[in-house]
Amino acid sequence: xxRREFITLLGGAAVSWPLAARAQQRERIRRVxxxxxFTPDDAAAQPRLTRFLQRLxxxxxxxxxxxxxxxxxxxDDALGIRQAAAELVALAPDVILATGSPTTGPLLQATRTIPxxxxxxxxxxxxxxxxxxxxxxxxxxxxxxxxxxxxxKWLELLNQIAPKVRRVAVLRDxxxxxxxxxxxxxQTAAASVTVKLMPITLAHDQEIEHAIGAFAHEPxxxxxxxxxxxxxxxxxxLLDLAARHRLPAVYPDRVFVADxxxxxYGPDRLDQYPRAASYxxxxxxxxxxxxxxxQAPTKYETVINLKTAKALGxxxxxxxxxxxxxxxx
Numbered sequence: 288x289x290r291r292e293f294i295t296l297l298g299g300a301a302v303s304w305p306l307a308a309r310a311q312q313r314e315r316i317r318r319v320x321x322x323x324x325f326t327p328d329d330a331a332a333q334p335r336l337t338r339f340l341q342r343l344x345x346x347x348x349x350x351x352x353x354x355x356x357x358x359x360x361x362x363d364d365a366l367g368i369r370q371a372a373a374e375l376v377a378l379a380p381d382v383i384l385a386t387g388s389p390t391t392g393p394l395l396q397a398t399r400t401i402p403x404x405x406x407x408x409x410x411x412x413x414x415x416x417x418x419x420x421x422x423x424x425x426x427x428x429x430x431x432x433x434x435x436x437x438x439x440k441w442l443e444l445l446n447q448i449a450p451k452v453r454r455v456a457v458l459r460d461x462x463x464x465x466x467x468x469x470x471x472x473x474q475t476a477a478a479s480v481t482v483k484l485m486p487i488t489l490a491h492d493q494e495i496e497h498a499i500g501a502f503a504h505e506p507x508x509x510x511x512x513x514x515x516x517x518x519x520x521x522x523x524x525l526l527d528l529a530a531r532h533r534l535p536a537v538y539p540d541r542v543f544v545a546d547x548x549x550x551x552y553g554p555d556r557l558d559q560y561p562r563a564a565s566y567x568x569x570x571x572x573x574x575x576x577x578x579x580x581x582q583a584p585t586k587y588e589t590v591i592n593l594k595t596a597k598a599l600g601x602x603x604x605x606x607x608x609x610x611x612x613x614x615x616x
Contacts, residue, residue, distance in 0.1 A: 317348070317571050320375035320383035320401075321358045322368070322390040324516045329362070331519070331542040335560050339384065342564035348571070361390065362520045369393045376401060382570045384563055385429070388463055389516035391416055395427060402576045404566045405429035406559040409465030409514055411581055420581045428566065428576040430559045431583055432514050432539075438469040439476030440552055441511045441537040444589070446480055447607050448550055448596070449535035452509035455482050456502045456534075458525065460489045460517040469513040489517035492524055503532035510536035512543065514553060522546065535599055544590040544615060549599065554584030588612040 321339070325332035340356065348354040359375055361368035372393040375383055385391040385405040394403050395416060408416065409432045417423035420431075445452060457473055460466035470486055477484055487498045502508055512518045512525055518539065526547050529536040538544060538551040566579055590613045596603050608614060 316353055316355050318378065318380040319343075319348075319354065319356050319567060319571075320378060320380040321356060322371055322375055322383065322385050322394060323358065323360050324362065324368070324387040324390050324519065325360060326362045327360050330546075331522075331540075332360075335386070335557060338557055339560040339564050342561035343567065346564065346568040348568065365389070365393075369396075372397045382567050384567065385427075387516040387519075388414055388416075388465060391427065391429075395425075399426055401426060402570045403427040403429075404563050404570070404576065406563050407432055407514075407556055409433065410435070410468055413464035413468060417581060422578065423581055424577050426576055428579040428581055430562055431581055432465075433554055433584055433587075435468040435472040437553075437587075438472035438513065441513075441539070442473055442476045442480065442482070444550055444552055444607075445509050445511060445535060445537045446482070448537075448591075448603055449509055449599075449601055451507055452535060453482055453507040454485065454502070454505065454509070456485050456487050456499060456508065456510045457513065458487050458489050458495075458510065458518060459513040460515050461486075463515065465515055466513060466517075469515075473511060473513075489515075489521055492521065495521060495524060496528060499528045499532065499534075503534060508532075508534050510534045512536065512538045514539035530595075530598070533599055535601060541588060541590045541613070544592045544595075547592065547595055549592055549595045549601075551588075551590045553587065555586035555588050558586050559584070590615065 323332055350356060357375060357378055359371035361371050368390055376397040382402040382404060383394060385394050385403055387407045391405040391408055403426055405427060406429055411417045411431055412419060416427050417425060457470055459470050474484060485502055510529055522543060536549050538548045539553040540556060541551050544551040570576060589611045591603060591611045592615045594616060
């Protein structure tokens with residue numbers, strides 16, 4: 288080969304090699320795991336997952352081009368969630384989205400290295416998921432549901448929409464820190480009104496049905512369903528029991544009211560999913576979850592179902608209707 292030809296070939300290789308390298312970099316596919324605390328056919332699940340994926344696409348992450356998403360599902364099945372968490376970790380994704388405490392805990396038991404972004408966790412510090420809100424440390428960060436004091440708002444709303452209620456069943460999961468903390472906040476709020484609280488454990492269906500049935504034998508009863516994965520998992524049962532026993536009830540999530548519940552108050556949970564996608568984007572670009580602060584909700588919503596109120600014989604005060612973010616008729 289002549290010297291001039293060699294130099295020309297070498298120069299061409301020098302030009303083509305960076306182009307090829309950049310093409311490979313552009314085509315690198317990052318892997319994101321998602322562990323949903325729902326069943327795949329749950330109407331509440333798909334909008335949340337869709338909002339997450341849409342925001343990722345807006346940020347430049349497209350399925351099949353530079354992103355692959357692995358989704359696993361679980362509901363009121365602790366063993367199934369642990370198995371799904373182990374499956375996702377075995378895939379070695381770049382980051383995992385966890386929905387709620389029931390999925391975040393098993394994921395952190397399965398890995399302390401893969402970054403985890405959680406949503407809808409009431410008390411991530413109390414649950415042991417992070418060290419502190421401002422600087423989480425470890426491999427997890429995300430978005431909390433609300434402060435415990437917000438739980439007292441549920442009792443206030445129940446008193447406004449059903450002022451004759453004198454006994455309140457509080458449905459909560461005592462096995463997690465958030466279940467204990469929310470009940471304590473409701474007990475504090477109860478000191479200023481004339482009601483008697485009865486905690487009921489969100490366990491198996493038959494136990495819940497028996498406990499609420501026994502509670503409903505006496506008059507002037509109402510219900511508060513606290514926030515958490517257990518309440519979502521038993522959503523249909525809790526709504527059926529409230530309707531069957533004609534119990535005015537307050538719920539922590541709009542999805543309960545859309546399915547026939549009386550009134551709900553809580554953070555806009557859909558809003559947390561695009562925000563979580565922004566954290567996933569930042570982690571994929573090199574930031575560490577330990578340095579990303581846990582963020583509180585920015586939007587709260589009150590939702591009232593007038594059809595359910597009418598079925599219970601309740602007249603919703605105009606002042607409450609005026610403050611509602613959504614009224615379902």
